[in-house]
Amino acid sequence: MLPLVDPGPALPPERIARYSRQLMLPGFGELAQRRLAAARVLVIGAGGLGSAVVPALAAAGVGTIGVADDDRVELSNLHRQLSHGVADLGRPKVDSLADAVRAIDPDCDLRRHGERITAATLPGILGDYDLVIDGSDNFPTRYLVNDAADLAGKPLVWGSILRFHGQVGIAWRGHGPTYRDLFPAPPPSDQALSCELGGVLPSLCTAVGSFLVTEAIKLVTGIGEPLLGRVLFYDALTARTREVPYQQITDPVAGLVDDELFCGADGPDDPVGAELSAAELLRMLRGGDPVRLVDVREPHESAARRISGSEELPLARIEAGDVPVDGSLVVVYCERDPRSRKAVHLLRGRGLDARFLAGGIRAFVDVGGEVVGAGVGAEAEASV
The missing domain is CATH 3.40.250.10 (Rhodanese-like domain)
Structure with missing residues (x-):
């Protein structure tokens, strides 16, 4: 697999000291670290997965991280969204994550996208990044992000969690299948459980988040074998993983559709007394x-x-x-x-x-x- 990102400038001594334990990894070295420093990664979602992914990217040395989320921190988030604390209640999640990244590495360029992700806004945001990681918690956003990455020709590392199970994969047309090849259409909106309704084991967020960061690092640096054409399933209750191979079956998307139109979300306001x-x-x-x-x-x-x-x-x-x-x-x-x-x-x-x-x-x-x-x-x- 070719590296996704060209290497940045030579590392100063303090950066070499900071990343010494990964620089010594076989096949990694300073060149891979310089690629991470030059990389621009967009993370969709600042919740359970996003709050695990973003600090790990910053700690690994990714130079520019964008976070897209319009939500605010609530008390029910704190058991699993470990980058947010009691002092952050009511704050925008992108602001809380920015503080977490600043505490890890003040030199990391953390870009906040606090607006709602839509078919109109996402392409302009995605254009500034090399790779996108989707940690969203709903099907409309997952399909929208997949389609936007497909149109932009950029790799998408996606993950999902619910109850005791997680999934991880990579969507990148031209190098492998996309999310639509695995799941051609979303389930009916009234049949799709969310973490809010189905619950989630808190440690699952960090486990799947680590998988997502690892796949992103592999793509950026060119090391290892990315999850292209394979989806990884993780069962926390049995501590087992399994892989399911899949192939491209869909054509490239022609354009983006707003999530509420695509997934049949609620239409006009309900009549009074309905x-x-x-x-x-x-x-x-x-x-x-x-x-x-x-x-x-x-x-x-x-x-x-x-x-x-x-x-x-x-x-x-x-x-x-x-x-x-x-x-x-x-x-x-x-x-x-x-x-x-x-x-x-x-x-x-x-x-x-x-x-x-x-x-x-x-x-x-x-x-x-x-x-x-x-x-x-x-x-x-x-x-x-």
Whole structure:
């Protein structure tokens, strides 16, 4: 593998002393360190992965690091985002990370990009960097970053974490497949767990973050064998890793699409009174209130579990004009609520009294609502 970055100027004595333990590595040496010093690496996300990746890049000697994140530090971040502390609560995460880098190496050029990453803003930011590391926590951003790197011809080192598992890979068209070749399309937005909903083992952030930094160093310096055409899976509970090879199956992207359009995020604001809480629905059902329950998921999802007494009417059929005709209150639901929100917009536009179940069937189960279906028994057994 050829080095990605040309070497910078000769290192002064204090830099040689600082990096002495890696300069002595076989096949590394001062030339590789000078490449790191000249490298410009953009990191997407300053959360669990970003807060592990950025300080490690700075400590390794990467000369310029950009951090893109518009979030602020919250108390629930601190168990896993180790670059932020109690004193940083409420601060922009890019500012907190800048302080962490400054404490490690004041000479590192840390560039803060505190705006939201979009199809309009990302290309201009990415143009100033040699390589991008994606540590974001959502599918829309992952696909957007992959596509922007694809269009720019720049390597992308990506990682993801959830619960006890992590994944790491490299996307670089012309040298190997991209993220879209592994995952051609994102899951429905109401089926994709996040760390906020699914949880994450805190030590997983540093473990996967170390993998990401190692891959970036390999690309910049030309040492080792990068994860091109291979994705690494890490299971923290068993301390096992496995690799899955994959090949290019997609064509280059033609352009960028804003994440909320690409992944079907929420559309227009919900009409007043369109939302119904799971607790309120449960009260209405137990009280015998006239409610027409409509499940807008696909049949295989409804077969796994559904609210008793509901009827199946997938969103695609509603979009095609198939709507309930009686005058009852219509309560639509899906796994969480993105598809049901869309359904409510359509049904209300046709004059029906329709509301969506906030949080979907998952919220209904959480408040003690009863569900039926082929997957209910297995799910209950697995949760014991």
